[in-house]
Amino acid sequence: MDVMEALLNEWLWREELWLPPGHHWEDMKMTEEEGHFPLPRDLIYTLPLVITFIFLRYIFERNIAIPLSRVLGVKDRIWIRPRSVPELEAFYKQNSRPSQVDQCGLSQRRIQTWFRRRRNADRPTNTKKFCEASWRFVFYLVAFITGINSLINTPWFWDQKECWTGYPKQPVAKVHYWYYMLELNFYLSLLLSLSVDVKRKDFKEQVVHHIATIVLISFSYCANYVRVGTLVMVIHDSSDFILELGKMLKYAAWTRTCDVLFVVFALVFLVTRLVVFPSRIIHTTLVASREFYEPFFGYYFFNALLFVLQGLHIYWAYLILCMIHRFVFKGKVEGDVRSDEESEADSNEEEEKPEEEGNDSSSEQRNDAVNSKLASVTVLKQETTNRRQKHRLDTLHRK
Template identity: 60%
Template sequence: MNAIEDLVNQWIWQEDFWLPPGVTWKDIAEGTEDGGRHPAPRDLIVCLPLALSFIALRFGFERAVAQPLSRLLGVRDRVRVRVTPTPTLEAFYRRKRSHPSQSETAVLEKRCGLSQRQIQTWLHHRRNQDRPSNTKKFCEASWRFVFYLIVFSGSLVSLVNTPWFWDQKECWRGYPKQAVAEAQYWYYVTELSFYLSLLLCVSVDTKRKDFKEQIVHHVATIFLIAFSYCGNFVRVGTLVMLVHDSSDFLLESAKMFNYAGWRKTCDTLFVIFAAVFLITRLVVFPCRVVYTTVVDWLDVFPPFPGYYFLNFLLLVLQALHIFWAWLILRMVYKFVFIGKVERDERSDEESEVEEDDGGEEQHSWEKKQGALNSKLSSLADNCVLNNLTNQRRRMNSRKTKAR
C-alpha cells in the first residue's frame, strides 16, 4: 500500500506542483499543531461508495417522502397525449429531436404516408411525452432542498466559532501545520460525495437550460474540493462550500412551491433567494474568499503552480456566478416592473420547452396561413365570377342592340 502511495505521489501528487516551495506531503501528514487529523488523499476514497449511497437514499426519499408530500401540496401533472407507435418517426426522433427541415419532412411523408401536419403533430406529442412531470421535478428539488438545508445548518454551527470565519487571513496562519477537525473532514466528504452523486445522475435528472453550466460547475467543484483537501487548504475550502450552500436551499424551496402552484410563496422565496445569492456570490465570495486566496496567500508563500490552479477553479465558479446573476436580475426586473416572471427564463425550466413552443407557433402560423389562403382563394373565385357575370351582361346588351 505504501509503495502504491509513493508511486502516486511521484507521478500525480508532485510536491513541486501542488504544494508551496519548501512544503512536502510529510509536513502536512506529520506536522499538525495539536496532533489532530491531517488530510491525506486516501481519505477521499470513501467518497465513491458514499456517493452511491446518496443515490440510493435519494431514490428512497423521493418515493417515500417527496411523492406523498407533492400530493399533499397539490402538485398536478399535465395529461399528455400518447402517440401512435410509428417506427420511422420514432427512429427519426431518437436520432434527431429538433424540428425536421423541409427536406426531412418530405422524406418522412414518403416513408410514413402521413401529411406534413400529421408528422409535426406526432413529433410535438412525442417530445411532450419525454418532458418530465411536475411530480418528478418536485421530488428532485425536495431532495436537494433537504440536503442543502441540513448541510448548511450543520456547517454554519461548526464554523461560526472558528477564527477564519471572521478573519480570512487566519486561513493561512500556521500553514501547513493545520489540524483538520472531524466536523470539517465529514463536511468535505459529504459535499464531495453529494456532487459526485449529482454528476453520476446527470443523465436521468431533468435537463435544464443551463445544463452545460451545471456540468462545468459540478466538475470544477469536485476538483476544487479534492485539491483543497489534499493540499490542506481546508479552511478556505469550508468557506467556499458555506457560501454556496447559503442560497441553494432557498432556490430549491422556491422550485418546490412553483411546481405546487403556490405562486405568491414561490415569488417571495425567489426574491429572498435572489438577494442572498447576489450578496454571497457577487460580494462575499469575490471580496472575501477569492481575495484571500489571491492576495493574502502571497504574504505567506510565493506563487506556485497549485496557487494558479486553485485560483483558476475559483474564478471559473465566479464566472458562473456572474452568468446566473444576470439571469436572476432579468427575472427580478420582470417581476418588479412587469409584474410576472416569464417561464422560459427560470433556471429550472427544461430546454425542450422552447422547442415545443416553437412547434405551437409553427402550427398557429400554419393555421393563419391556411385561413389566409382560403380567403385569397375565395376572393379570387369571387373575382372570376364577377368577371363572368360582367361578360354575360355585355354580350346580352350587344344582342339587344343588334336586334
C-alpha cells in the same frame, strides 16, 4: 504495489505540486495531540458514500417527496401520445425536431404536429421535478446549517486571513472532514444522475459547475485548503436551498409564495456570489495568502478553479437579473433561473391551422380531440371514485 506507490510519489504527490516552497511531506506529520493532517487517502470513502447518497435519494423521493407533492397539490399534466408511425418514431429517437424527414405520406403540418405531441408525451412530470428539487433542498439546508454551526466559532469565519495562519501545517477537525465528505459525495451523485434527471437549458454549465466543484473540493482537501474551502461551500449553500424551495412551491402552483422566495433568493445570491465571494474568498486566496507563503502550483490551480466558479456566478446572475426585469414589468416570475429544457410544453407554438388534407386529416384531428376529452373525463371519474371510497371508509371508521 511498491512500484505503483513510487510512481505516484514521483508524478502525482510531488511536493512542489501540493506544498509551498521550503516545505516537505515530513514536516506535515502530526501527533494525535496536534490533530489530523489531511491526506489524499482520506478520500477513499468517496465511492461507498456516493452509492449511499444515490440510495438515500431513491428512498427519500419514493417515501417522502412523492407523498409531500400530493399534500401540496402538485398536479401532472396528461399528454396524449400520437398514433404510432414507425418511420417518424425512428427519426424521433435521433432528432426530436422534424428538420429533414421523409414525409411518409403525411403533410409537413401533420408531421410537425406528430413531433410536437411526441415531445410533449416525453416531458417530465411536475411530480418528478418536485422530487428532484425537494431532495436538493433538504441537502442544501442540512449542509448550510451544518456549515454554519461548524464555522461560527472558528477565527477564519470572521477574519479570512486566519485561513493562512500556520499554513500548510494546519490540523483538520473531524466535523470539517465530514463536512467535506458530504459535499464531495453529494456533487458526485449529482454528476452521476445528470443523465436521468430533468434536463435544463444550462445543462452544459451544470456539468462544468459539478466537475469544477468536485475537483475544487478534492484538490483543496489534498492541498490543505480546507479552511477556505469550508467558506466556499457555506457561501454556495446559503442561496441554493432557497432556490430549490422556490422550485418546489412553483411546481405546487403556490405562485405568490414562489415570487416572494424568488426575491429573497435573488438578493442572497447576488450578495453572496457577486460581493462576498470575490471580495472575501478570491481576495484572500489570491492576495492575502501571499503574505504567508510563496505561490506554488496549488496556489495557481486553486485560484483558477475559483475563477471558473465566479464566471458561472456571473452567468447565472445575468439570468436572475433578466427574471427580475420581467418580474418588475410583468408582476410575476416566469420560469426559474435554470428553466427545465424539457418541461416547457409546446402549447405556445403556433396553433394548427386548417388545411386541405382530405378526410383523413380532419378525421385524425377529431379523433385526437375526442381522445383528449375522454382522457380528461377518465381522470375526473377516477378522482370522484377515490373521494367516494374515502368518504365510505371514513363513515365506517366513525361507526
